[in-house]
Amino acid sequence: MPDKLYNLSQLQELAGGSDDFVNSMVETFLEYTPGQLDDMIKSYECGDLDQLGAIAHKIKPNIDLFAITNIYHQIRLVEEHGKNNINSPELESSLQEVSKVLQEVFKQLEQR
Amino acid sequence: MDGFKIFLVDDNDLYSKATKHHLSLNPDNEVITFGTGKDCIANLYTKPDLIFLDYSLPDLSGIEVLRKIKQSFSEIPVVIVSGQEDVSTAVELLKEGAYDYIVKDENASERMWKAANNVKENALLRDEIDRLREEVDHKYDFSNIKGNSPVLKRIYKLIEKAAMTNITVSITGETGTGKELVAKAIHYSSTNKQKHPLVAVNIAAIPNELLESELFGHEKGAFTGAVNKRIGKFEKANGGTIFLDEIGEMDLSLQAKLLRVLQEKEVTRIGSNTPVKINARVLVATHKNLAEEVKNGRFREDLYYRLLGLPIELPPLRERGNDVIILGKHFVDEFVKDNKMPKIQLTPEAQKKMLQYDWPGNVRELKAVMELSAVMCEDQKIDAEDINFTSTSNGLGDFISKEQTLKDYNLMIIQHFLDKYDRNVVDVARRLDIGKSTIYRMVKNKELEI
Incomplete structure (x- = not known):
């Protein structure tokens, strides 16, 4: 894994110079996203691809906001395949990649 | 404008929080967030100035929420913010009345910021337009046509009647009597016309060869020099009023085309075969006696009757008695107000x-004379010697400068009175204190025309 999987510059720009706001956004990200990731995996495991697509759709802007670019394409593939009910090997591998990267991001953000 | 209230409807707490913070960097913005479509709809009564609406909400779809907003509050701009880059969805939403469609990408916040600024700017412009419209309505309100004379009171009544209906109005009167002011008063007093344009065309000011294109428009390449398509004045006035000033100056061939436009209620641009429906109220004005022009073959009789509608004949200032004082004082007051001068008596x-x-020169001349007097007077008082008449077409000097024989002068005077008093020989003879047989004899000798 590379050193830093996220980039807060977009968030900092939105914050207009407020570090408190950036910190609060990181806290909110850490509060909600692990649960969303779990829900995605559970949905996939029980074959509820619609739900998988819907969660991926919701989580996608947050991944973009934190500039987690390593999974830019994978989260979109999960969303697309989920919505269209396409259970393919690419879906599984993309979901795995999303999960792996996000878990690393959670660790990195907690240690920042 | 007070605070700018923005509703942000998105069930993604993180995204919502980031966007709210960003939009709130402008202290004018008051951002209120909702996680569901129903919450947003329940709070519409607080009248937000702008709504950012996520397309995928947990309870209702973006299009359902948009429709509900537009049903009850069609004037509130709704910007759809969506994670989907789907052109057909965007087009559908825009057709349903969405103000804009923003994709949730890395530029979304910036675009939302710009959208908020655009809506704010449009709202300010709308306020400004409303304010200016009110100002114009007031400026041309017919109560601003000054005067108390009985003849003017009759004019007020006619303007009121004209404003209540869509009837064609023909306004006649000497130059400077205020024909255009009356046309404006009729247009701006007509409640159903206030948001539509008044398009004025001075027929005498436009060369004959350009007038047809000016009135009816032309297609690109219709004639040499027609490098672009052009919309004519009739089309521009659609839904409103077209004011054809100095209609008596219109060329006979164009009169036939104008008649057709008025009869068919449609115009065909030069170079086109497709007629365009028009619904414009027509006001015309002239200083000429149109009936006389018809008699002399210079104006089409059918067009004359088509345009006559409600005739309003404006009296010359000399027949308005004390109005000259009321108007004179009004012009002086306006002039000192505009120039921040002390009041003048x-x-x-x-x-x-x-x-x-x-x-x-009627009211136009009076205005010029009064303004000059206000400049020339001393001690905030306009005295007789401060009033200088500048007319170019009046006075004995002008009359006798033609150096004609006494008989010719007599004929000119009698003919003038005959023209003025509808060829009423008895009336003219009485006014000039001459025998009516004298006039009949001159007519018989073809020295006079009746």
């Missing part, structure tokens, strides 16, 4: 001089 001598004068 009219002395009784000045008023007497004004009443004795013939005012051939």
Whole structure:
């Protein structure tokens, strides 16, 4: 894994110079996203691809906001395949990649 | 404008929080967030200035929420913010009345910021337009046509009647009597016309060869020099009023085309075969006696009757008695107000001089004379000697400068009175204190026309 999987510059720009706001956004990200990731995996495991697509759709802007670019394409593939009910090997591998990267991001953000 | 209230409807807490913070960097913005479509709809009564609406909400779809908003509050701009880059969805939403469609990408916040600024700017412009419209309505309100004379009171009544309906109005009167002011008063007093344009065309000011294109428009390449398509004045006035000033100056061939437009209620641009429906109220004005022009073959009879509608004949200022004083004072007051000068009075001598004068240039001349007097006077008083008449077409000097024989002068005077008093020989003979047989004899000798 590379050193830093996220980039807060977009968030900092939105914050207009407020570090408190950036910190609060990181806290909110850490509060909600692990649960969303779990829900995605559970949905996939029980074959509820619609739900998988819907969660991926919701989580996608947050991944973009934190500039987690390593999974830019994978989260979109999960969303697309989920919505269209396409259970393919690419879906599984993309979901795995999303999960792996996000878990690393959670660790990195907690240690920042 | 007070605070700018923005509703942000998104169930993604993180995204919502980031966007709220960003939009709130402008202290004018008051951002209120909702996680569901129903919450947003329940709070519409607080009248937000703008709504950012996520397309995928947990309870209702973006299009459902949009429709509900537009049903009850069609004026509130709704910007759809969506994670989907789907052109057909965007087009559908825009057709449903969405103000804009923003994709949730790395530029979304910036675009939302710009959208908020655009909506704010449009709202300010709309306020400004409303304010200016009110100002214009007031400026041309017919109560601003000054005067108390019985003849003017009759004019007020006619303007009121004209404003209540869509009837064509023909306004006649000498130059400077205020024909355009009456046309504006009719347009701006017509409640159903206030948001539609008044398009004025001075027929005398446009060369004949350009007038057809000016009135009816042309297609690109219709004639040499037609490098672009052009919308004519009739089309521009659609839904509103077209004011054809100096209609008596219109060329006979164009009169036939105008008649057709009025009869068919449609115009065909030069170079086109496709007629365009028009619904414009027509006001015309002329200083000429159109009936006389018809008699002399210079104006089409059918067009004359088509345009006659409600005739309003504006009296010359010399027949409006004390109105000359009321108007004179009004013009002086306006002038000192515009120039931030102290108030100026009219002395009784000045008023007497004004009443004795013939005012051939009518109200326009009066305005010029009063403004000059206001500049020239001393001690905030306009006296008789401050009033200088500048007319170019009045006075004995002008009349006798033609150096004709006494008989010719007599004929000119009698003919003038005959023209003025509808060829009423008995009336003219009485007014000039001459025998009516004298006039009949001159007519018989073809020295006079009746």
